[in-house]
Amino acid sequence: MAGHSDNDMALPRFDKPTKVAIVIAPYYTAIAQAQIAAAAAVLELAGVSHEVIEVPGSLEIPTAIGIAHRLSNFDGFVALGCVIRGATSHYDVVVNESSRALTLLGLQGICIGNGIITVETREQAEERADAARLNTAGGAAQAALHLIALTRRFGQPKGGIGFKTRPDVIEVAGDNEGPASA
């Protein structure tokens, strides 16, 4: 289980190679190291390979995911970062805009688990980054895997209505001579 949830969904199983990018903003080094370890443990348990991509801050995570999705071949992404409130409203900008951008990318069909920790204190961050405590990074990895599985479940070739093409035959509408062979 991750976070405060009491719902421990079983990890999905994949029947073909699956690759995930962990996109992390290591703003706080020790926190970031714990987050990467927690997310990697979940991905390895599911038999999924991963690559770690580092960006300066959480505001850059959505842009990095957009770039990687467009230019590479990852099946999904785990967004990891840590935003601790300071003395100004910049916290709200970083938290709100990074999460909004990740949500918009997700609505475009990119499989993203959001593990950006947004807290008031360092102690809260440590508790959430710790795989043995709230394990929010592990939860984000699980979320990404479930979205990949969902994509593959609904992305299967559809049976049902309409003619079914054959790879060896070219069907031409209105052709009374019968199908030409490819």
Ligand SMILES: Nc1c(NC[C@H](O)[C@H](O)[C@H](O)CO)[nH]c(=O)[nH]c1=O
């Ligand atoms: N204060 C935190 C930041 N701030 C940096 C921004 O995310 C961004 O890199 C900068 O505004 C340049 O675009 N980032 C975090 O991840 N965590 C923080 O606590």
Ligand SMILES: CC(=O)[C@@H](O)COP(=O)(O)O
């Ligand atoms: C979350 C932040 O952006 C924070 O680190 C910035 O601190 P401050 O608001 O004191 O400038």
